[in-house]
Amino acid sequence: xxxxxxxxxxxxxxxxxxxxxxxxxxxxxxxxxxxxxxxxxxxxxxxxxxxxxxxxxxxxxxxxxxxxxxxxxxxxxxxxxxxxxxxxxxxxxxxxxxxxxxxxxxxxxxxxxxxxxxxxxxxxxxxxxxxxxxxxxxxxxxxxxxxxxxxxxxxxxxxxxxxxxxxxxxxxxxxxxxxxxxxxxxxxxxxxxxxxxxxxxxxxxxxxxxxxxxxxxxxxxxxxxxxxxxxxxxxxxxxxxxxxxxxxxxxxxxxxxxxxxxxxxxxxxxxxxxxxxxxxxxxxxxxxxxxxxxxxxxxxxxxxxxxxxxxxxxxxxxxxxxxxxxxxxxxxxxxxxxxxxxxxxxxxxxxxxxxxxxxxxxxxxxxxxxxxxxxxxxxxxxxxxxxxxxxxxxxxxxxxxxxxxxxxxxxxxxxxxxxxxxxxxxxxxxxxxxxxxxxxxxxxxxxxxxxxxxxxxxxxxxx
Numbered sequence: 054x055x056x057x058x059x060x061x062x063x064x065x066x067x068x069x070x071x072x073x074x075x076x077x078x079x080x081x082x083x084x085x086x087x088x089x090x091x092x093x094x095x096x097x098x099x100x101x102x103x104x105x106x107x108x109x110x111x112x113x114x115x116x117x118x119x120x121x122x123x124x125x126x127x128x129x130x131x132x133x134x135x136x137x138x139x140x141x142x143x144x145x146x147x148x149x150x151x152x153x154x155x156x157x158x159x160x161x162x163x164x165x166x167x168x169x170x171x172x173x174x175x176x177x178x179x180x181x182x183x184x185x186x187x188x189x190x191x192x193x194x195x196x197x198x199x200x201x202x203x204x205x206x207x208x209x210x211x212x213x214x215x216x217x218x219x220x221x222x223x224x225x226x227x228x229x230x231x232x233x234x235x236x237x238x239x240x241x242x243x244x245x246x247x248x249x250x251x252x253x254x255x256x257x258x259x260x261x262x263x264x265x266x267x268x269x270x271x272x273x274x275x276x277x278x279x280x281x282x283x284x285x286x287x288x289x290x291x292x293x294x295x296x297x298x299x300x301x302x303x304x305x306x307x308x309x310x311x312x313x314x315x316x317x318x319x320x321x322x323x324x325x326x327x328x329x330x331x332x333x334x335x336x337x338x339x340x341x342x343x344x345x346x347x348x349x350x351x352x353x354x355x356x357x358x359x360x361x362x363x364x365x366x367x368x369x370x371x372x373x374x375x376x377x378x379x380x381x382x383x384x385x386x387x388x389x390x391x392x393x394x395x396x397x398x399x400x401x402x403x404x405x406x407x408x409x410x411x412x413x414x415x416x417x418x419x420x421x422x423x424x425x426x427x428x429x430x431x432x433x434x435x436x437x438x439x440x441x442x443x444x445x446x447x448x449x450x451x452x453x454x455x456x457x458x459x460x461x462x463x464x465x466x467x468x469x470x471x472x473x474x475x476x477x478x479x480x481x482x483x484x485x486x487x488x489x490x491x492x493x494x495x496x497x498x499x500x501x502x503x504x505x506x507x508x509x510x511x512x513x514x515x516x
Contacts, residue, residue, distance in 0.1 A: 054161075054162055054163065054164075054174075054177075054513070055159070055160065055161045055162075055513070055514045055515075056159070056160055056178075056181065056511065056512060056513045056514065057157065057158070057159045057160075057510075057511070057512045057514070058157070058158045058182075058185040058186075058188075058189060058509075058510070058511050059155055059156065059157045059158075059509070059510050059511075060155070060156050060189040060190075060192075060193070060508055060509045060510075061149060061153050061154075061155060061156075061508035062153060062154055062155070062156045062189075062192060062193055062196070063152065063153050063193070063196065063197060064153065064154060064196065065148065065154055066125055066126065066146040066147055066148045066154040066155075067124075067125040067146075068154075068196075069146040069154050069156060069192075069196075070124065070125050070126065070127070070146045071228075072192070072196055072226050073098070073128075073144065073146075074097055074098045074099075074128075075097050075225055075226045075228070076094075076095050076096050076097040076222070076225040076226070077095055077097075077221060077222025077223065077224075077225040077226045078095075078097070078098075078222070078226050079091055079095050079104075080095055080218065080219075080222045081191055081195050081219070081222050081223065081226065082187075082188045082191055082192065084183070084184050084187040084188075084499055085369060085370035085371045085497075086370050086379075086498065086499055087184060088108055089106055089107070089108055089115075090106065090107050091104065091105070091106055091107075092105040092106065092107055093105060094241060095222075098119050098128070099119075099122075100119065100120055100121075100122040100128075101118070101119070101120055102118070102119045103116055103117070103118050103119075103133065104116070104117045104118075104119065104130075106135075108135075108136060113135070113136045114134070114135065115132060115134075115135035115136065116132070116133045116134040116135060117130045117131065117132055117133065117135075117140075118130065118131055118133045125146065126145065126146060126147075127143060127144050127145040127146055128144050129141065129142065129143050129144070130142050130144075136165065137162055137163065137164060137165060138163040138164065138165050138167075139161070139162055139163040140160070140161075140162040140163075141160070141161045141162070142158065142159070142160045143157075143158070143159045143160075144157075144158060145157040145158075145159070156189055156192060158185055158188070158189075160181075164177075178513065182511050183499050183501070184499075185511065186499075186501050186509065186511070187496075187499055187501075189509065190496065190501075194403055194486065195223055195226065195403075196226075198223070198403065198406065198407045198410060198486075199407070199410060199411065199414065200227045200229075200410055200414065201229070201262065201263075201410070201413055201414040202414065204227075204228045204229055204230070205229050205230070205262030205263065206229070206230045206232070206260070206261050206262050207224055207229055207230070207231055207232070207261060207262060207263045207264070207265065207413070208231075208232040208233075208234060208245070208258055208261055208263075208264045208265070208307070209221055209224075209231060209232070209233055209234065209264075209265045209267065210234040210247065210264075210265070210266050210267055210268040210296070211234075211266070211267030211268035211269065211313075212233035212234065212235070212267070213235075214267060214268075214271075214372075215367070215369065215371045215372040215373065215402075216267050216313070216364075216367065216402075216405060216406070217233075217267045218371075219371070219402060219406060220265060220267070220406055220409060221233060223406055223410070230243075231243060232244070232245055232257060232258065232261075233245070234246075234247040234268070235247065236248070236249065245257055245258065247296075249268065249288065249291075249292035249295065249296070250291060250292060250295050251295065251299070252295065252298060252299055252302075253299060254296075254299040254300065254303065258300070258303060258307075259303050259304060259305045260305040261306075261307040261308070262307070262308050262309070262413070263307055263308060263309045263310075263311065263413045264300060264307040264309070264310050264311070265311045265312075265409060265413070266293065266296065266310065266311065266312040266313060266349070267313045268288065268292065269285070269288045269289045269292075269313065269345075270284045270285045270288040270289075272285060272338075272466060273463070273466070276461075276462060276463070277461075277462040277463045277466070278462060282337060285341060286341050286344070289341055289344070289345040289348075290341065290344035290345055290347075290348050291348070293312065293345060293348035293349050294348035294349075294351075297310070297348065297349050297351055297352040298351070300352060300357070301351065301352050301354065301355045301357075306352070306355045306356070306357050307357055308357065308358065309357065309358045309359075309360065309412070309413055310349060310352050310357050310358070310359050310360070311360045311362065311409055311412045311413060312345070312346070312349045312359070312360070312361050312362070313361075313362055313364055314342050314345050314346050314361045314362060314363045314364065314421070315338065315341075315342050315345075315363055315364060316363045316364065316365040316366075316398045316423065316424070316425055316470075316471070316473045317334075317336075317338035317339055317341075317342055317470075318333050318334070318339055318342035318343065318346075318363050318421075319331055319333065319334050319339065319471040319473065320333065320334010320335060320336045320338075320339040320471065321334060321336060321465070321469035321470065321471065322334065322396070322470075322471040322472070323394075323395075323396055323470075323471075325472065326429075326472050326473070326474045327423075327471045327472060327473045327474065328423065328473075328474050328476035328477070329363075329420075329421050329422065329423055329476060329477045330476075334471075336465070336469075338466075342363070345361075346361045346421065349361065358416065358418075358419060359419065359420070360412040360418050360419060360420065360422060361420065361421045361422070362408060362409065362412065362422055362424040363421060363422065363423050363424055363425075363473070364400070364405060364424040364425075365398035365399055365400045365423075365424060365425035365426070365473060366397070366398060366399055366400075367399075367400055367401070367402050367405050368399050368400070368401055368402070368493055368494065368497050369401075369402040369497055370497060370498070371402070374399075375439075375497060378435070378436055378439045379439060379443075379498060382436075382439050382440050382443050382446050383443065385446070386440065386446050386447045386448060386449045387436040387437055387439055387440035387446050387447075387448045387449075388436060388448070388449055388450070388451050389432075389433040389436055389437070389448055389449070389450045389451065390432060390433070390450075390451055390453050390456045390467070390468065391450070391451075391452060391453030391456070392433070392450075392453075393431055393432060393433015393434065393436070393437075393450070394431050394432075394433060395431060395432040395433070395467070395468050395469070395470060396429065396431065396432075396469075396470035396471050396472050397429065397430050397431055397432040397434075397435050397470060398425045398426070398429050398470060398471070398472070398473045399425065399426055399429070399430065399435065399490065399493070400424060400425050400426045401426070401486065401487040401493040401496070401497065402497070403486045403487065403496075404424075404426065404485050404486050404487055405424060407483070407485075407486060408422070408424050408478060408483060411478075411481070411483055415481065417481050418481060421477070422475070422477045422478055422481075423473050423474065423475045423476065423477065423478065424475070424478070425473045425474070425475055426475070426485065426487070426488060426489075426490070426493070427474060427475055427479065427485060427488050428488060428489060428490065429472040429473060429474065430490055432467070432468075433448075434490075435490065436448065438490050438491055438494055439494060439498070441491075442491065442494045442495055442498055442500045443498065443500065444500075453468065456468065
């Protein structure tokens with residue numbers, strides 16, 4: 054079987070070629086719904102590299118060799134060992150005009166167990182078109198997000214989390230030097246060991262252009278009991294205070310410090326909208342956010358610009374609130390808890406990182422900024438929209454009392470919230486890539502429509 058996928062991309066063919074070879078490009082180009090994961094660190098591509106991929110859930114190994122590099126024009130990868138009988142993938146970057154270029158993927162492959170494998174042909178065609186449409190759209194999106202005007206040095210804590218991994222990849226593919234803080238023995242040149250409650254940092258962190266602080270105990274990574282809550286609180290407030298003291302003690306502190314916070318700052322407010330001028334709530338998560346933001350305030354005394362992003366739930370299949378909704382709708386209907394009117398804030402992964410990059414690059418970004426989409430919704434409406442995007446699944450109601458009984462201590466995380474609005478970001482001129490819920494979900498779940506891929510073509514050819 055043989056096919057060709059082609060789309061128009063901004064920038065020159067050389068820029069497109071360089072982007073694909075940098076560390077992080079593979080992770081950005083891998084659809085989150087695919088059972089395909091890279092083994093080992095993504096160090097970028099070089100001629101002759103052998104990359105080990107794992108195809109789950111059967112844990113099949115796929116070894117892909119890269120070669121035939123033509124600078125500014127393209128390269129190839131082929132299966133050296135793996136589950137297919139043959140796979141040859143040619144990546145081409147062609148000049149279109151002064152404003153853009155063509156990204157072309159040509160693949161020639163053969164399935165095992167022929168002719169029985171022909172039965173899966175129609176399904177495989179749909180999956181490959183879906184995957185390569187994601188790859189071409191992701192290339193366009195990540196390369197078009199505004200970046201700091203010059204290559205810089207940035208450090209990221211929480212680099213192993215969903216946001217951290219994506220941010221490191223986006224910064225790396227843009228040509229920045231990225232240092233990852235790790236709480237273990239250093240195993241790579243781009244890592245620096247960090248003790249969250251220590252008072253010293255490595256000299257490599259001197260003179261950073263920016264520090265992005267995303268570390269913190271996962272709110273869903275436990276039973277939300279007293280011990281788990283104490284760890285959530287200390288991993289944010291105390292660890293941030295210690296980190297900022299260490300950064301302030303450097304001879305050349307970072308120019309900007311961007312810290313994660315949470316939209317839970319406003320507590321449970323089922324009525325009205327919460328902009329940055331609204332005061333904090335009184336529940337546990339709201340007070341955690343208050344201490345979290347206050348812990349980083351002293352770093353401003355040494356001239357570092359500080360931004361606190363109050364991040365809403367990020368809609369991505371890489372983790373968080375969306376995977377349970379997605380898998381439940383694949384297996385059956387979408388579910389509404391009670392009347393479904395519980396407040397639900399959301400934001401796309403692309404816009405979350407877009408705001409982080411804007412905070413790094415623009416001097417006007419200071420203080421608290423709501424990192425959420427401009428159209429908050431309800432939990433029932435979000436579940437209904439997931440069902441519609443996946444093909445019109447029916448929606449059933451689950452009594453809220455049953456949900457509270459099943460969720461136990463964690464019930465407020467799902468059933469309570471507020472309607473946050475990104476007033477400050479809009480004032481600063483931030484333009485959302487996905488301002489509406491349906492558009493965000495179509496990309497996050499890979500359920501595309503024609504308007505999402507202009508200048509896109511996908512062709513199949515006989516062998």
